[in-house]
Structure formats: C-alpha cells, structure tokens
Amino acid sequence: MHLTVSGRPLRDETGAVRAGGVILREITERRRAEQVLRAAHDELEDRVRERTRDLSRTNRLLRREVRERKRAEAGLARRAEDLARSNAELEQFAYVASHDLKEPLRMVISYVQLLERRYKGRLDSAADDFIDFAVDGALRMQDLVDGLLAYSRVGAARRAFGPVDCERVLEDTLSDLQDAIKEAGASITHDPLPTVPGDATLLGDLLRNLMVNGIKFHGSDPPRVHIGASRRGRDWLFSVTDNGIGIERAHADRIFAIFQRLHSRAQYPGTGIGLAICKKIAERHGGRIWVEPQREGGSSFRFTIPAKEVNRNDYVGTKDHSTDATRRPGPTRRHAPREGVAAR
Structure with missing residues (x-):
C-alpha cells in the first residue's frame, strides 16, 4: 500500500500552536498507474530508438541501391x-x-x-x-x-512519317505484282484498310514481301492471299493470310532472321532476306511482326502499326475503297520490279 501524509498546525487566537492535523491518502492505484505509464513510456522510447535504427539502416541501403542503380543505368545508357x-x-x-x-x-x-x-x-x-x-x-x-x-x-530511311493510305499502297503494290499474280493464277482479296502514320514506300515493301511469299510458297491449289486489318487498342493489326505450305511453330522466330531459309533454292528460289526486311520495317514503325500457322493449312503473317489518328483527306489522292472488299490489280499500270522482293 502506498500513502501520502500531509499535516498542518492548529493555532489559537494568539497564533500559538495548540494542536496539529494529519491527513493520510492512499495512492496505491495512482502509483501503479504511474508505473504503468512510465513502463509504457520507456517501451515507446525503446521502440522509437529501434525504429530509428531500422530506418537509418534502410536509408543507407536505399542510398546504396540508388547509387548502384544510377551506375547501372549509366552503364546501360552507354x-x-x-x-x-x-x-x-x-x-x-x-x-x-x-x-x-x-x-x-x-x-x-x-x-x-x-x-x-x-x-x-x-x-x-x-x-x-x-x-x-x-x-x-x-x-x-x-x-x-x-x-x-x-x-x-530500311535502317537508313529517315523520312518523316505522314498519313499513309494503305488502300492506295495496296493498289500500287498489286499493280507491281500483277504479272506474278496472273502467272501463278493467284487470288488476292482484302478488307477495307486504314490510313496510318508511316512511310508509304516501306509499308508498300512490307505488304509486297508478304504477298510474294503467299504467292510463291503454295501447294497444289492456286494461291489465295487475303489482307485484313482491325483496330486493337492503340494499334492497327494487319494480317496477310495465305493457303500455302505453312510454317511449323518451331520455325516461327527463325524465319525473321536475315539469310534464314527453310527450303533449298531448288525447291523455292530466294535469298532469305524478305522476312527480315518485313521485321525491320514493322519495328521501324513502332510495331512488331509474327506468324501464326493456320489449322486448315497456310500461314497468317500479322503485324501491328501504332494507330495514331490521322485525317484520310490529308493524303493527296486518297480513294475511298470502304465498300470494295475484293480488289484485283488493274490492267492499266505496270511498274518495274523493285529490289528487296525476297522470300522467306
């Protein structure tokens, strides 16, 4: 038990002390509360000191990590x-x-x-x-x-991108390929194609190489090639699908490397550069390219182009082919074959 004692003198009229008064107070609970509070205070201080040490260690580690990351980033940049x-x-x-x-x-x-x-x-x-x-x-x-x-x-081309009407690009490409199409008895169809930001010459080469592959690598049936396009988020997804001999999934990445061929020159002529050019053109436009084998045979080459909105009327000579889903090359225009029409 804890007590506090206080006293005071009792005086008479003259101021002389005649007696004294003593007051006893029990403070056990207060003392216990003070002890609990002191213990809690001490514990809190211990925790603060421990947390401060932890934060100091963490800060040192973070500063070290930041320095190492900056060095790594500088190294990567170099x-x-x-x-x-x-x-x-x-x-x-x-x-x-x-x-x-x-x-x-x-x-x-x-x-x-x-x-x-x-x-x-x-x-x-x-x-x-x-x-x-x-x-x-x-x-x-x-x-x-x-x-x-x-x-x-392709790598040396540094022309500024502008609105490219893919309908017009395809029309010009089909005109270039009309002799090869007629000789192979090929059928070329396409969906309405968009206007995208890019380099018209490079995109024409990309479509040309993929169509040449579809025409050349065919089986016993006449070649059929279909070009499609659909909006996928921020990109336009293009596809060039054929009914040819197809590509095994194991070779899906290899075929885009330069000078890589899956067949002998006796079977199918070519240099093995065409698809490498396609890959470089797609990446030059901020997209990517890949191939998907088709269940019924043939292959579907797909590539993306970022879909920045452009005004089709900004493209000089734009034609609206939105209702013409199947176009064949016209007989009025002929062009000399271009370099780079290669095969996979």
Whole structure:
C-alpha cells in the first residue's frame, strides 16, 4: 500500500500552536498507474530508438541501391549508345558495301554471260558446266547484294512519317505484282484498310514481301492471299493470310532472321532476306511482326502499326475503297520490279 501524509498546525487566537492535523491518502492505484505509464513510456522510447535504427539502416541501403542503380543505368545508357552507334555503322557499312559491289558484280555477270553465249557448246562438257556454275553463282550473288542493299535501306530511311493510305499502297503494290499474280493464277482479296502514320514506300515493301511469299510458297491449289486489318487498342493489326505450305511453330522466330531459309533454292528460289526486311520495317514503325500457322493449312503473317489518328483527306489522292472488299490489280499500270522482293 502506498500513502501520502500531509499535516498542518492548529493555532489559537494568539497564533500559538495548540494542536496539529494529519491527513493520510492512499495512492496505491495512482502509483501503479504511474508505473504503468512510465513502463509504457520507456517501451515507446525503446521502440522509437529501434525504429530509428531500422530506418537509418534502410536509408543507407536505399542510398546504396540508388547509387548502384544510377551506375547501372549509366552503364546501360552507354551500352545502348554504343550498340546504336555500332548498328548505325553496320547499316552504313552494309549499304556502302552492297552499293559499291553492284558495279563490279554487274561487270562480272556481263562477262560471264558473254562467255556463255560465245563459247558454250564449243568447249567440252566440263567447261559448259563450269560456265553454268559461274553464271548461276554470279546471279545469286547479285540477288544477295540487292537484298542486302534493300535491308540496309530500311535502317537508313529517315523520312518523316505522314498519313499513309494503305488502300492506295495496296493498289500500287498489286499493280507491281500483277504479272506474278496472273502467272501463278493467284487470288488476292482484302478488307477495307486504314490510313496510318508511316512511310508509304516501306509499308508498300512490307505488304509486297508478304504477298510474294503467299504467292510463291503454295501447294497444289492456286494461291489465295487475303489482307485484313482491325483496330486493337492503340494499334492497327494487319494480317496477310495465305493457303500455302505453312510454317511449323518451331520455325516461327527463325524465319525473321536475315539469310534464314527453310527450303533449298531448288525447291523455292530466294535469298532469305524478305522476312527480315518485313521485321525491320514493322519495328521501324513502332510495331512488331509474327506468324501464326493456320489449322486448315497456310500461314497468317500479322503485324501491328501504332494507330495514331490521322485525317484520310490529308493524303493527296486518297480513294475511298470502304465498300470494295475484293480488289484485283488493274490492267492499266505496270511498274518495274523493285529490289528487296525476297522470300522467306
């Protein structure tokens, strides 16, 4: 038990002390409450000190992590800059090399073909075979140089993007391909296509390469190619679907690497650059490209283009094909074949 004692004197009229008074108060509960409060206070101070130490350690770790992350980001930025510079140098080298190779290669081809015309059949059979091998090799080298030049031009192209009417681009592309379409007996159909921001020449090359693949890699049935487009969030999703020989899923990524082929040249001619060009064009526009095998046979190549809203009337010469879902190339326009029409 805890008590407090207080007292006071009792005085008479003269001020003399005659007696005293004593007051006893029990303070057990108050003392217990004070002890509890003091203990709680001490515990709180301990917790504050512990939390302060924890926060100090955490702050030191965070500062260290921030410093390490900044160093890592600086390192990544330097590596990205070095990689971009290296890629630009490689693209420039590929462009210059392939461009400068064209003239001497053209001379080699001309003289080898001249040898073939003048001397084939006048020498022995082995010499004829040698001449055939030389002509074939030179022509294949020319195809490779042309393809490499087209591939490097995609990276070198720095034209500002503008509104591209994909209907008009497809119309021009079909006109370029009308001889190949007629020769293969191919059927080309398409849905209404949008206007997107981009480079009309590059997008034309992208569609051309995919349609050429659909026409060339066909089975026993006449080739059928359908071009579609639909809005998917912030992107336009394009598809070029064919009824050809198809692609196994195991090769779905490999076919977009440069110089990668799934068939021999004897089966299907080509350089293995076409789909690499398609991939580079799609990425140049901020999109991506992939292939999906079809259950009923054939393949569906799909690529995305960011769907920034553009006014179709801004495109000079725009035609409205919204009601024409099936177009065939017209007979009035012919164009010389372009470089870069390659195969997978």
